[in-house]
Amino acid sequence: MKALVLVDHPEEKIQLLTIEKPVPTKGQVLVRLKAAALNRRDQWIREGKYPNIQINTVLGSDGAGIVEEVGAGVSSSLIGKEVIINPNIEWGDNPKVQSKNYRILGMPVNGTFAEYVTVEAAKIHEKPAHLNWEQAAAIPLGGLTAFRAVFGQGQLAEGQNILISGAGGGVAQFAMLYALAAKANVYVTSGSEDKIKTCIALGAKAGFNYKGEDWQKEALQASGGFDVVIDSAGGDQLNDFIKMMKPAGMIVFYGATNGTPQKLDMFRMFWNQITLQGSTMGNDQEFEQMVAFINQHKIIPILDSVRPFSEIISAFDAMKMGGAFGKLVVGIETELLI
Structure with a gap:
């Protein structure tokens, strides 16, 4: 089968590559992939910026396809099912935090950038009927990370004010779609006026360009303060968020691309009962809840582009360049094994 493999090559x-088609073992299913989507994680692995890099691994955490075979102990009734894949592996028994053995599909375990992938039968979920293959494939990693941040950690409720930073990112866009479906008052930040306009067209009340000097004042005046902030950058802007929070507000961050703040306004935090909450991709129960939420509200992921599997490396290059709005997706068509 064809697969995108991380290799030991200087450039x-x-x-x-053409590699051997996997065979499902006990408790597993073999999924013939119809589409897969990229995440920042994939490009970071390509650049060697991810921990515990393992060469000769098939990358990819997001995928959707059809169950073609089952291993021992798995019901044959699953064969032919259209599914999306939960990329969690060994989250553990504590729903609040992942175990020490936790890992994600697509390195170190072979992932979805291939014609076939084997996963635990418990990790497949019925594809939402209102989505095509490319839309469904865009959901898993980014969608689950956003779902946990918005609801599991942020506890967002109808009518609350939420600020989502970096609206050009895939997780941020899922967070926006979820918050809109939950009937919250959604505000976004971006360094691109075009992306802000797009978010407003999708339902956000307002957007603020973080490159401007007074965007914080503008955001506070427009919103009256935020109940929840969803952020992936960290850095000194955390203090800006703290100043904009309503009492007992929640700042949820799922990344720290800008590093740690030089100082943290702890005085304002404790006086106003502000919570700074870390978050990651969600647990298996949250994946199930997310799929139900997407089905209930007929949420459609935002796609930037779809290209054939043969051009997947160009999708990596596009991610590296930046500027995309929505998920980068590849369609996969199975060919005869060589």
């Missing part, structure tokens, strides 16, 4: 770190 071409990822290569489309």
Whole structure:
């Protein structure tokens, strides 16, 4: 089968290769993939910026397809089912935090940038009927990360004010779609006026360009303060968020691309009962809840582009360049094994 493999090469770190088709073992299913989507994680692995890099691994955490075979102990009734894949592996028994053995599909375990993938039968969920293959494939990692941040950690409720930073990112866009479905008052930040306009067209009340000097004052005046902030950058802007929070507000961050703040306004935090909450991709129960939420509200993921599997490396290059709005997706068509 064709697969995108991380290799030990000085320049071409990822290569489309022909490798052996996997066979489902006990408790597993074999999924014939119809589409897969990229995440920042994939590009970071390509650049060697992810921990515990393992060469000769098939990358990819997001995917949707059809169950083609089942392993021992798995009902044959699953064969032919259209599914999306939960990329969690060994979250553990505590729903609040992942176990020490936790890992994600697509490195170190072979992932979805291939014609076939084997996963635990418990990790497949019925594809939402209102979505096509490319839309469904865009959900898993980014969608689950946003769902946990917005609801599991942020406890967002109808009518509350939520600020989502960096609205050009995939997780941020899922957070926006979820918050809109929950009937919250949604505000966004971005360094792009075009992206802000797009978010407003999708239902956000307002957007603020973080490159401007007074965007914080503008945001506070427009909103009256925020109950929840969802952020992936960290850095000194955390203090800006603290100043904009309503009493007992929640700042949820799922990344720290800008590093740690030089100082943290702890006085304002304790006096106003502000919570700073870390978050990651969600647990297995949250994945199930997320799929139900997407089905209930007929949420459609935002896609930037769809290209054939043969051009997947160009999708990595596009992610590296930046500027995309929505998920980068590849369609996968199974060919005869060589």
